[in-house]
Amino acid sequence: MSLPDTFAQTMSGRAERPNREKVVRLNVEQASYAYSSGAQSAPTFTLSATSFQAHEREIVAILGPNASGKSTLLQLITGTIAPLSGRVELDGEETSRLDVRTRAQRIAVVHQESPAVYPALAGDFVLQGRYPYGRALRFANREDIEIARNALAQVGGEHLSKRTIGELSGGEKQRVILARALAQQPRLMLLDEPTLHLDIGAQVELLERLRQLSQENRYTVVVVTHELGLAAEFADQVVLLRHGRCLRVGSPAAVYQKELLEQVFDAPLDVELGPAGRPRVNLRARRGDEIT
């Protein structure tokens, strides 16, 4: 078989083939990290060796209570910090070795909303996502404007472009921030507690949108969250962390076990299997009365 044939087949076969034949995009291999106040002093926090792999179009949830090492793992993946041991690779390249600009072309990070010092128009804000592609003064060309406009349309925010960031509601702001990340045209999209300031309707909307976008644009999406319910509903893979240790990696159905989750989150829970093979988690008050 000639080379173009193989290539064509790989391209067309991508959608139908099962997971195991997909390209590994993100490879976290025995990555560990330690924080300490000084070079000589004992570490104040350690993330012990963590491994998982993510493919394109996949949503990975990094799940755990506060201070479990979620943010550290996120920083390792973005490449802002280099692992003490092990490696974090995106398409075979170590993320911490990429220069800032290349990194910004491949990895988009969405943090919880940050306050704007001066009111910027939402449209201009989305255009910032084109920054890693521009030359010295980064004047936007027609293509950049087109990409930014499409990004805003993909999150259903065309009507927002003329409004300033300050006027937007929590959900609208989150959409605009997401659109800026889309304008980066990354391979990997990382979201840090994206649902924190959103009400439940906006949370579901955001995650449904992420699922759809990851399918359309072949992103790999990594979401850091402590929302058990949402992770169960939307993630293909769950990485469960506690006290800086990675306890489980697997599908929600495999990771969501009653005793394990109760121990990790230190709360009485019920886990049942939902209709689509996805687990459902119900919180139980300690007296036995159910609250969901």
Place this chain on the structure above:
Amino acid sequence: MRPLTLKRLLWTCGGLALLLLASVVLALKLGAVPISVTDLILDLGRIAIGRANELPTEYRMIVFDLRLPRILLGILVGAALSVSGASFQALLRNPLADPYVLGVSSGAALGSILALIIAPEFALITPLGAFLGAILTITGVYFLGRREGQLDSTTLLLGGIISASFFSAIIIFLMTTLAGRDLRGMVFWLMGDLSTPVSPAMQWIFTVGLLAGIGAIYSTSADLNLLLTGEREAAHLGVEVTRVKLVVYVSASLLTALAVSASGAIGYVGLLVPHIVRLIFGSDYRLLIPASALCGAITIVLADMLARTVVAPTELPVGAMTALAGAPVFIYLLRRGLP
């Protein structure tokens, strides 16, 4: 979406340059000795075709030996202060930051005075002393303004204002005890004044330093736009945060130092001008930096013109004029709330 284009940038700056030219002509005309605009333009024409010696000597002296150098110095000082104000506002993510409010101007003034005391025989040492004073002050104020590893807007401003009054006290102390030394007046260092002429060598230093400083800051203007949304975010969008911050801190301190060693600590220009420019032209730093430089120049030229004329023949220090306009704006911004 209406992103900034090169065309809009050039048109805006061209328009502001014309306004600057108009204010220069106005400032040449007005003063203790009034001169009509038509005469002035005709005379400028005569100079342009090389027939300057046909002009009356006394008149030529007033307009071109006294007023013009002072106006040119005002342009340099106004541009330097405004651009450094706009830069500090982006770096510190604080709309109230300004070299005067942050104490950087007073630090630079103290630096120049100390340099003059230590080595009075080197006239060129004042800008160097001013630069050291400026950079040490901004470093100090930056660390004063940090709380639990975060830059706190209010603490930062208080730190700056307190440093400014502390340095002013030292300046007053030095000026009083060392009276008799060849130091320029106390008003000059504390309030700012354009009446002291500057030697030609210094004029060159100022011009070159100003262009280098503004150029360096302008080369990072796209990065400053992103730094305003936060350092972490800027880094994730491909900004080399540490390099940009270093370049801009050093350049903004240099600009402040040049302005202060030429004209003393003129206040509030760095606060007032970028803020007005932002209201009119938006907050994109690629436009804000050159527009602030031009508007700052216009502001100082006009403020100095007023300082020369309102109570003529007595002159007011130009710093008094800028403080009259700047302090209310500062209070307005403060009341509107810090981010």
